[in-house]
Amino acid sequence: MADAILEVRELSVEYLTRGEPAHAVEKVSFDLAPGEFLGIVGESGCGKSTLLFAIAQLLSPPAEISTGEVVFKGRNMVQMTDRQLRTVRWKDYSVVMQSAMNALNPVKSIAAQFADAMEAHGTRSKATITARSKEVLALVGIDPVHLESFPHQLSGGMRQRAMIAMALLFSPELVVMDEPTSALDVVAQRSLMVQIKELQRELGFAVIFVTHDMSLVSHFSDRLVVMYAGQIAELGPTDEVFDDPLHPYTIGLLEAFPSIYGPKVHLEGVPGSPPDLSALPSGCHFHPRCAKATPLCSSVEPALYTIGDRHVRCLLHQGDGTRGE
Numbered sequence: 001m002a003d004a005i006l007e008v009r010e011l012s013v014e015y016l017t018r019g020e021p022a023h024a025v026e027k028v029s030f031d032l033a034p035g036e037f038l039g040i041v042g043e044s045g046c047g048k049s050t051l052l053f054a055i056a057q058l059l060s061p062p063a064e065i066s067t068g069e070v071v072f073k074g075r076n077m078v079q080m081t082d083r084q085l086r087t088v089r090w091k092d093y094s095v096v097m098q099s100a101m102n103a104l105n106p107v108k109s110i111a112a113q114f115a116d117a118m119e120a121h122g123t124r125s126k127a128t129i130t131a132r133s134k135e136v137l138a139l140v141g142i143d144p145v146h147l148e149s150f151p152h153q154l155s156g157g158m159r160q161r162a163m164i165a166m167a168l169l170f171s172p173e174l175v176v177m178d179e180p181t182s183a184l185d186v187v188a189q190r191s192l193m194v195q196i197k198e199l200q201r202e203l204g205f206a207v208i209f210v211t212h213d214m215s216l217v218s219h220f221s222d223r224l225v226v227m228y229a230g231q232i233a234e235l236g237p238t239d240e241v242f243d244d245p246l247h248p249y250t251i252g253l254l255e256a257f258p259s260i261y262g263p264k265v266h267l268e269g270v271p272g273s274p275p276d277l278s279a280l281p282s283g284c285h286f287h288p289r290c291a292k293a294t295p296l297c298s299s300v301e302p303a304l305y306t307i308g309d310r311h312v313r314c315l316l317h318q319g320d321g322t323r324g325e
């Protein structure tokens, strides 16, 4: 992608704990276009948050980027010093976490936290800070009177909105979000999703959105990454992945999350549980749980095969991309 805003190249992350390292992210590569909405889905423990933190350069020990690049607007952030990162983080890209209650400071008003963030990036004028704070709160549908509120005085949905408002203070070009709606009830979750999508359309920033809920991103993301055991199992345009999933794991995930509009189906899901990332199975990491596994799958590690604008890591699709060409 020539005009990509973000290029993730062969990115690997290990947790260096006692014993074997856990390979939480393994050679993940993808591009993100300006204004694109990319969903990342997968079961708990498959490395979604680790990948997001690695992209945002927020990992701390025992996690370590072992290989790869995260090229944001042409610069490899893996090589940047903390000082260099501080000039891009928050301004050019921002991060929204799962729980605003943990991310927001409980003893400071929303106004004070927004002011801290703006002052840290060189905005001195009190009038500018107040005006911008009101503006971003209005963007997420919160009355500016709540600038004086403390986090505990807001509902869960409002706190998440306040976090998103804070992430938009500097009009970043990329916002990465780690399950920002998962602490909310289904109705609040849905309305926040709609709002994120509207903001994204209006302001034009790109989004990387992590969730374990495929149905949540189905209507909102342009492309979808399905992660399994630290790797990309499948990547493609969201509607194509939903209409015609290629990887047996994607098929299983879709059976586990039926469309609320579709007919009732028996939930097959995916039997078993994800592997220990410090003792991965040989061959295809998914083969022990795969209904379609052949003897080859336990010995040959599949590459990520490209079929048009889709990618799938499954031996069943080896050669599909070249067939008939």
Ligand SMILES: Nc1ncnc2c1ncn2[C@@H]1O[C@H](COP(=O)(O)OP(=O)(O)OP(=O)(O)O)[C@@H](O)[C@H]1O
Residues within 6 Å of the ligand: 015, 017, 022, 024, 042, 043, 044, 045, 046, 047, 048, 049, 050, 051, 062, 212, 277, 278
């Ligand atoms: N602090 C840690 N120390 C050691 N290993 C860790 C640590 N945090 C995560 N891991 C390893 O990294 C793997 C991926 O964790 P990660 O939090 O990225 O998964 P996730 O896909 O975000 O899961 P969830 O859906 O539950 O949020 C874990 O299964 C675990 O093996």
Ligand SMILES: [Mg+2]
Residues within 6 Å of the ligand: 048, 049, 050, 178
């Ligand atoms: Mg996570």
